[in-house]
Amino acid sequence: MKNISRRQFLKGGAAAAAAGILGSIMPAAMAEEATFDREVDVLVIGGGGTGVAAACEAAEAGAEVLVVEKLGLMGGSTLMSGGMIHAWGTDEQAEYTGTTDDNADLMFNYYKGCGGGFIDDDVCYDMCVGSHDDFLWCKECGINYVTVFSVQNIPGLTEYIRPRIHLPGDETSGTAGIPGLGHFHVNPIWARAQAAGATCETNTAAKKLITNENGAVIGAVVENKDGEVRIKARKGVVLATSGYDYNVEMAKAMSKSQYIILTEEGNISGSCVGNTGDGIRMGMEVGAGLAGIGGAINVSLNGSIGRDPTSNVGGCTTGISVNKYGQRFVDEWCQYGYYMNAVFNQDDHICWTITDQAAVDREGGTAMGFTSEDLSADVEAGSVVKADTIEELAKAIGISAEGLATTLATWNADCAKGVDTAFGKTECLNPIEVGPFYAAKTASYNLGTLGGLKINTDAQVCRFDGTPIEHLYAGGLCTGGWAGQFYPGSGTAILSTVHWGRKAGRNAAANENI
Ligand SMILES: Cc1cc2nc3c(=O)[nH]c(=O)nc-3n(C[C@H](O)[C@H](O)[C@H](O)COP(=O)(O)OP(=O)(O)OC[C@H]3O[C@@H](n4cnc5c(N)ncnc54)[C@H](O)[C@@H]3O)c2cc1C
CATH class of the missing domain: 3.90.700.10 (Succinate dehydrogenase/fumarate reductase flavoprotein, catalytic domain)
Known part of the structure; x- marks a missing residue:
């Protein structure tokens, strides 16, 4: 390069190489013409628990909402789950357990104790404070809760533990928390979202985000049976694609236990097969940071x-x-x-x-x-x-x-x-x-990974330095910061889908069109 001027360098084959390198580190759309096949206000990627909550809030705020779901069925791991949700200070907690002294601070101290230095205090506290209202919202959607119970003890955290696990059901479902009750949670929320005008396209997988020259997210490329479609999102994109549950390479890089579970015989991964870390990857490609990475929801088999x-x-x-x-x-x-x-x-x-x-x-x-x-x-x-x-x-x-x-x-x-x-x-x-x-x-019966995109208390996806990426939101298990290396207990994950999904949908819908 010594004898080649900068101009000559850029003119030659090196220009192509440089463009390639830059292309791989710069937001994809900066190099692209932003042409679109169709437009909506809010594009929700992933039709599980987070996706339906986000779609519901965004649609009720008046936005035109499209959910794209990779699989042929809405619901994700949330549909396969027990539907249990953590909440403090509810009527059900008092009625079923006699507990009347619970509050957000006790719940936060419990989560912080479980998460050690790996949680984001602000994000985790926000979710704890919100859980009471999020639970009321679930009931407002039509979800009925048939019992409430507690996690088992964790040494050193006894004083912060209260019965907070609320199990959904009806008179036929009983009070045992079993996988498969997730429909009691997902279906009423999705029905409410649809009633507000949200629509969904299944068998449609998001491939990459599209950004403008300022780095704001303005849409996504999705793929359905007819090929690629470029969708503009005027107000925002919500990533709701859960963790890297079945992505061996991501697991190897980010979670020892998840990697062992995916590669060693005897362990069972029981979460939704669509969850291959796509949202985390797409977020990282436009500059997102990560939070709370490393853990997984492991249950002994x-x-x-x-x-x-x-x-x-x-x-x-x-x-x-x-x-x-x-x-x-x-x-x-x-x-x-x-x-x-x-x-x-x-x-x-x-x-x-x-x-x-x-x-x-x-x-x-x-x-x-x-x-x-x-x-x-x-x-x-x-x-x-x-x-x-x-x-x-x-x-x-x-x-x-x-x-x-x-x-x-x-x-x-x-x-x-x-x-x-x-x-x-x-x-x-x-x-x-x-x-x-x-x-x-x-061995482990694994329910998915913990940790993902860094978010703030507005459910905006953030860079490592904490600055938000404009018009990009996320919630649920593709985000991190609200839990640490091990799972605080049944009900935490679904709380994260409702809390961050709702905020993501609401805040995206409130944006000016881009
Ligand atoms: C058997 C079982 C029981 C459980 N019980 C409980 C419980 O009782 N309480 C609790 O709190 N937690 C429970 N969990 C954990 C909890 O259900 C999940 O962690 C949580 O519901 C995940 O929600 P989510 O919205 O982040 O993702 P999901 O609900 O999994 O939704 C993600 C969706 O995104 C789709 N997707 C992925 N990539 C793309 C893409 N590129 N484009 C479009 N769509 C995409 C997926 O196909 C999927 O449908 C359980 C989990 C399992 C497996």
């Missing part, structure tokens, strides 16, 4: 001896959980997100739960989450390992026999005294001493 993995409120806790050194590392009775975070933090993320014949006789294999009362079918299938002695069991599962023996000596002595001296577990202090002994490997 049914069949782990130590706990009833799907329960927020308890279940069997027959055994202890140990790592490859044979050591315990967590109170097995604590909240599932906290428990799974501890599991993934062990060397080689190995966790086995151990129990004995006395527990099987006392509780029965099916209550422990297995398929046979005496565990014989599960041993046969290989999901449970059985051995006559602790030493043989340790050998069979490849962990330290010496470590396990030491751990069990302490555990059994603690059970005799009724005190868990290691982790303060308060329930099911049952000794493990009657052979044969059983072990099951803990």
Whole structure:
């Protein structure tokens, strides 16, 4: 380059190379002519929980709203969910649990305790304050709530925990929080959005955002069966595409546990298959920062001896959980997100739960989450390992026999005294001493990733320096800052979809046309 003038350099082949490099770091539309195939006021990308809430608010504010949904069905993970939502100070909380001393500060202290230094205090506090009103809005949409209950304990956070999990349903659905009740949440909100004029196109995936010369987002390129369509959004675009649940490359870069779940046998990813991190990627391409990245909603998979993995409120806790050194590392009775975070933090993320014949006789294999009362079918299938002695069991599962023996000596002595001296577990202090002994490997039933685009309290997508990207909004699981590395408990995610979805839709609709 020494002998080439700048003009010559730009004139030559290097110009093309430079343009290529710039193209990859500059907002795509800066290099493009902003021509469009059609126009709306607010374009919502993703038709799950966040999308319907955003569409509803935007349409009721008078905006022409189009939701584009990648799959053939609206609803996303929210439709597959239990529909539970966190809220404080509700009539239902008082009626079903007798709790009348809850407030936004207690809820914030709980979330902050779960999130450590990874949360954005302003964003998280805003969501906590709003949860009361967001819950009332859900009821106004026609959602009925049949019970309220609490997360399990997390060490150090007991004083901030209240029963805040509100379960939707009707007289036929019962009061057990099970996946599939999400329709009680999604359908009434989407019906209200449609009544206000919002429309949806399914089998339509957004590919990239379009920006103007100032970096404001003015539309998106979407793809449907007929090919690419360029849609102008006069007032704003809302990203509602959830996390990178099935994107192995993004998981590898951003979340250890999600990567393990997607790549190691035995784990199950249970969220919506459309969630491949598209919104996070598109936001990053126009300069968005990230927040709260790294975590995932991990629930221990049914069949782990130590706990009833799907329960927020308890279940069997027959055994202890140990790592490859044979050591315990967590109170097995604590909240599932906290428990799974501890599991993934062990060397080689190995966790086995151990129990004995006395527990099987006392509780029965099916209550422990297995398929046979005496565990014989599960041993046969290989999901449970059985051995006559602790030493043989340790050998069979490849962990330290010496470590396990030491751990069990302490555990059994603690059970005799009724005190868990290691982790303060308060329930099911049952000794493990009657052979044969059983072990099951803990795996995760994963409900999606945590963390995503950086937003402010107006649900505007922001750069790392905190400045908002004009006309770009986001909510739900494609955003971060309101949670940290582990999930605070059932109801948090759906709260994030309602709270940020509503704000995103409302604030986009309030913009001047661009
Ligand atoms: C089985 C199960 C049970 C759960 N139970 C609860 C519960 O009771 N309470 C709770 O709080 N949380 C629960 N969760 C978690 C919670 O449901 C989700 O985290 C949350 O609902 C996600 O909402 P969302 O709006 O961010 O994304 P989703 O509801 O998943 O919607 C995202 C949508 O965007 C679409 N999309 C993706 N990319 C594109 C694109 N490029 N263009 C167009 N569309 C796109 C997807 O197809 C999807 O439909 C559960 C999750 C599961 C899987």
